[in-house]
Amino acid sequence: xxxxxxxxxxxxxxxxxxxxxxxxxxxxxxxxxxxxxxxxxxxxxxxxxxxxxxxxxxxxxxxxxxxxxxxxxxxxxxxxxxxxxxxxxxxxxxxxxxxxxxxxxxxxxxxxxxxxxxxxxxxxxxxxxxxxxxxxxxxxxxxxxxxxxxxxxxxxxxxxxxxxxxxxxxxxxxxxxxxxxxxxxxxxxxxxxxxxxxxxxxxxxxxxxxxxxxxxxxxxxxxxxxxxxxxxxxxxxxxxxxxxxxxxxxxxxxxxxxxxxxxxxxxxxxxxxxxxxxxxxxxxxxxxxxxxxxxxxxxxxxxxxxxxxxxxxxxxxxxxxxxxxxxxxxxxxxxxxxxxxxxxxxxxxxxxxxxxxxxxxxxxxxxxxxxxxxxxxxxxxxxxxxxxxxxxxxxxxxxxxxxxxxxxxxxxxxxxxxxxxxxxx
Numbered sequence: 012x013x014x015x016x017x018x019x020x021x022x023x024x025x026x027x028x029x030x031x032x033x034x035x036x037x038x039x040x041x042x043x044x045x046x047x048x049x050x051x052x053x054x055x056x057x058x059x060x061x062x063x064x065x066x067x068x069x070x071x072x073x074x075x076x077x078x079x080x081x082x083x084x085x086x087x088x089x090x091x092x093x094x095x096x097x098x099x100x101x102x103x104x105x106x107x108x109x110x111x112x113x114x115x116x117x118x119x120x121x122x123x124x125x126x127x128x129x130x131x132x133x134x135x136x137x138x139x140x141x142x143x144x145x146x147x148x149x150x151x152x153x154x155x156x157x158x159x160x161x162x163x164x165x166x167x168x169x170x171x172x173x174x175x176x177x178x179x180x181x182x183x184x185x186x187x188x189x190x191x192x193x194x195x196x197x198x199x200x201x202x203x204x205x206x207x208x209x210x211x212x213x214x215x216x217x218x219x220x221x222x223x224x225x226x227x228x229x230x231x232x233x234x235x236x237x238x239x240x241x242x243x244x245x246x247x248x249x250x251x252x253x254x255x256x257x258x259x260x261x262x263x264x265x266x267x268x269x270x271x272x273x274x275x276x277x278x279x280x281x282x283x284x285x286x287x288x289x290x291x292x293x294x295x296x297x298x299x300x301x302x303x304x305x306x307x308x309x310x311x312x313x314x315x316x317x318x319x320x321x322x323x324x325x326x327x328x329x330x331x332x333x334x335x336x337x338x339x340x341x342x343x344x345x346x347x348x349x350x351x352x353x354x355x356x357x358x359x360x361x362x363x364x365x366x367x368x369x370x371x372x373x374x375x376x377x378x379x380x381x382x383x384x385x386x387x388x389x390x391x392x393x394x395x396x397x398x399x400x401x402x403x404x405x406x407x408x409x410x411x412x413x414x415x416x417x418x419x420x421x422x423x424x425x426x427x428x429x430x431x432x433x434x435x436x
Contacts (some may be wrong), residue, residue: 013039015046020086022059026112027086028122029062036099038088040081040106051134062086067106073227079106083120085113092125098210098238103131119184128210130190149173153214156182158200179206186211196226196244204233209252215244218260218275227262250283268314271295276323279306282314299323302349307357309335330355330369348373380404380418 017032029047031038047063050056059362063086067079087110090101108131110120121129146167154170155161161169161177168174170185175197182194184362202208215226230236231247237252247262254269261274265281276298293316300323307327313334318325322342330337330352339346341361349355350368358374359365365380368374396405404418 013045014049015042018043018046018050020050020056020062022056025085026083026118027062029083029086029088029307031088031101032407033091033093036090036101038090038102038106039104040079043108044079044081045209055431060084081106081108083108083110086110087118087120087122089122089124090127090129094280095126096237098126098128100128100130100210103129105132124354128192130186132186132190147189150189150191150197153191153195153212154182154186154189155195155197157197159187159198161197175338179203179208182213196228197311199227199229201229202231202234202236202248204231206231207235208239209235209237210239213240213244214242216244216260217243218258224260230264243299257389268293269426271298274298276300276305277303279286279308281308282310282312282316283311284312293317294319294377295321300325300344309337309352327352330357330371 015031015038016424017035019030019032021028021030023416029043044063044065051059051062051178061084063084064082065079066082088103088108088430090099093099108120112118112120121131123129142288149168149171149281155172155175156170156176156177156179158177158372161175163177163350164187165176165181165184170176170182170189172195176182176185179194179200179202186192186194192210193214194208195212196215198216200213206325213228215224215228217225224229224245226244226344228241228244228246228248230246230250231250233251234249235251236254238254239252241259242257243259245260245262246256247264250264250269252265256269256271256274257272258273259275261271261276261278261280263277263279266283267280268283268285272295273296276295277300297317297320298318299321300326304326305325309327309330309332311329313332315336318339318341320335320342321339322344324345324347325339326347326349327337328349328351331354333354335355337355339359339360341359341363343362343365345366346359347366348369348371352369352371355371356374357371358376360377361374362379365373365375365378394407394411396407397403398405402419405414405417406416408415
């Protein structure tokens with residue numbers, strides 16, 4: 012018998028709340044059962060209705076026992092809320108935990124609390140262990156949701172790839188019961204204003220093309236997305252918490268502060284305006300845009316952001332906080348700094364075209380072209396030619412003959428800049 016001193020019961024609530032005090036992050040079914048029996052026997056609780064029932068542990072021979080199941084009677088278990096912003100994983104282990112309400116109807120056995128993510132590890136009887144293993148493996152490491160063709164409920168096999176669930180609430184219930192933090196999304200999915208998908212990984216069927224994504228995930232304003240990971244889908248809407256995106260199409264997105272890798276940037280995107288983002292660096296790695304301008308509204312944010320190996324066209328607007336620090340390392344592309352940008356540090360490196368309509372002194376050390384083409388963004392380019400003898404760069408119109416602009420590539424002392432010397436023949 013193990014009686015815990017970090018468990019308390021709110022007898023006045025309905026359902027009654029059994030709280031595990033911080034910093035504890037684990038509770039076994041045997042400890043829960045023993046402690047509840049002890050607390051219920053105290054004088055202060057003698058007039059209270061029964062709070063728990065238990066079954067199991069019958070011997071099956073050979074030292075094998077039936078799994079322990081604890082039933083909470085008009086009660087729920089909760090781990091004490093944390094302060095955040097990091098989420099804490101708490102575990103219920105060593106058996107099964109179920110609950111019924113005051114009328115005897117089944118209900119959730121756990122009560123959500125702030126910045127706590129509960130994982131329940133189910134325990135089957137020894138005679139059902141093989142079946143349990145088969146069921147677990149059939150999920151493929153996560154719960155499958157299909158909002159159009161799925162079905163309601165949590166009973167097996169609902170939530171498997173062959174029998175998807177059709178709503179997020181049931182999907183998360185199954186995930187908690189099975190110990191998953193991954194949700195596979197078939198078709199499209201809308202995350203509602205009251206939904207919390209923090210610490211989950213949502214995997215679509217494929218980002219597809221700019222105009223025809225296979226899976227689109229829409230974030231409704233109010234939903235919570237702290238530490239959420241998105242993979243292989245188009246994502247749009249309003250974030251509420253820092254996210255990570257892998258191989259996604261990024262649609263119109265607001266309240267943004269996150270990490271992107273191998274993503275197609277459509278936008279427009281608006282950064283979160285928060286003091287929290289000061290000195291907080293987010294990054295985009297191997298991302299690209301289409302032939303249209305990808306517009307990033309920095310929204311007077313002090314955010315630091317690094318674009319690594321970016322290709323395509325990007326337009327920066329409303330960079331007005333002096334603490335903002337933006338570095339764009341181009342693979343090949345165009346950067347347009349709008350006149351609405353009045354403060355902050357912006358650096359452009361790599362190969363491409365810079366259009367600077369702002370009054371900012373953009374750092375272009377390491378940028379191949381290194382010129383501010385403020386008057387050329389409406390022109391149609393044909394070709395550009397570097398003359399290593401005359402040390403010039405000539406831009407031609409679409410006809411390939413008419414000269415649009417001629418640049419002198421020599422430095423003040425007359426030497427050819429090192430970046431021109433390194434250009435392949």
